[in-house]
Amino acid sequence: QVQLQESGPGLVKPSQTLSLTCTVSSGSINSGTYYWSWIRQPAGKGLEWIGRIYTSGSTNYNPSLKSRVTISLDPSKNQFSLKLSSVTAADTAVYYCARGDIPFIWGQGTMVTVSS
Amino acid sequence: EIVLTQSPATLSLSPGERATLSCRASQSVSTYLAWYQQKPGQAPRLLIYDASNRATGIPARFSGSGSGTDFTLTISSLEPEDFAVYYCQQRSNWPYTFGQGTKLEIK
Numbered sequence: 409q410v411q412l413q414e415s416g417p418g419l420v421k422p423s424q425t426l427s428l429t430c431t432v433s434s435g436s437i438n439s440g441t442y443y444w445s446w447i448r449q450p451a452g453k454g455l456e457w458i459g460r461i462y463t464s465g466s467t468n469y470n471p472s473l474k475s476r477v478t479i480s481l482d483p484s485k486n487q488f489s490l491k492l493s494s495v496t497a498a499d500t501a502v503y504y505c506a507r508g509d510i511p512f513i514w515g516q517g518t519m520v521t522v523s524s
Numbered sequence: 525e526i527v528l529t530q531s532p533a534t535l536s537l538s539p540g541e542r543a544t545l546s547c548r549a550s551q552s553v554s555t556y557l558a559w560y561q562q563k564p565g566q567a568p569r570l571l572i573y574d575a576s577n578r579a580t581g582i583p584a585r586f587s588g589s590g591s592g593t594d595f596t597l598t599i600s601s602l603e604p605e606d607f608a609v610y611y612c613q614q615r616s617n618w619p620y621t622f623g624q625g626t627k628l629e630i631k
Contacts, residue, residue, distance in 0.1 A: 455568065455611060455622040470619040471525075504567055509615045510558050512579055514567035 410435035412505050412515035420522050426492040430505030430515055437486050438463055443509050446479060446490045448501040461488055495522045526550050528612050528623035536631040543599040545626045547612035552592045556616040559588055559597045563608045
């Protein structure tokens with residue numbers, strides 16, 4: 409069973425870039441034709457789809473974040489990554505990585521706090 | 525962007541009762557609607573996809589229905605572990621969006 413694990417700094421200063429990595433285990437990121445996604449959830453609030461990357465490398469970003477988001481694949485490491493620039497307190501959230509348009513497989517989530 | 529509105533915001537029921545949760549879309553999403561269950565400190569768990577298909581390992585007491593703009597998640601007889609927050613999600617148009625959630629709490 410494929411598993412996903414997010415990693416990255418838990419604290420980011422305002423105006424800096426948030427960088428997270430999702431490591432795929434028990435399966436190849438290149439096997440099958442999947443979208444690999446980042447989804448976030450502020451504390452006590454709902455879910456927001458940040459963006460996704462296809463196994464071909466094509467991407468779709470949420471227009472509300474598009475100018476600040478980059479999602480990339482690194483098949484050599486079996487990972488995909490999220491970069492979110494110019495962060496503010498509003499970007500404080502649990503960040504999840506997930507597989508597919510109908511995510512059945514999710515990472516456990518990683519809490520990122522934006523604070524000086 | 526398609527807005528999904530879930531109702532009620534909170535549903536108070538007892539184990540053994542039937543739960544009916546609603547999700548309404550601001551425009552048609554055909555049957556491209558999924559339901560998730562989320563418990564505190566956990567990632568969402570896929571229950572239903574494409575409006576009415578149960579995900580692998582999901583008990584038969586969970587069922588989904590609807591098409592177009594109106595959808596329903598039904599839990600036929602509540603078990604203690606079913607008390608959680610439920611979200612609907614559409615994949616008809618990008619950006620994919622979630623509803624704001626329905627909290628199912630023990631009465």
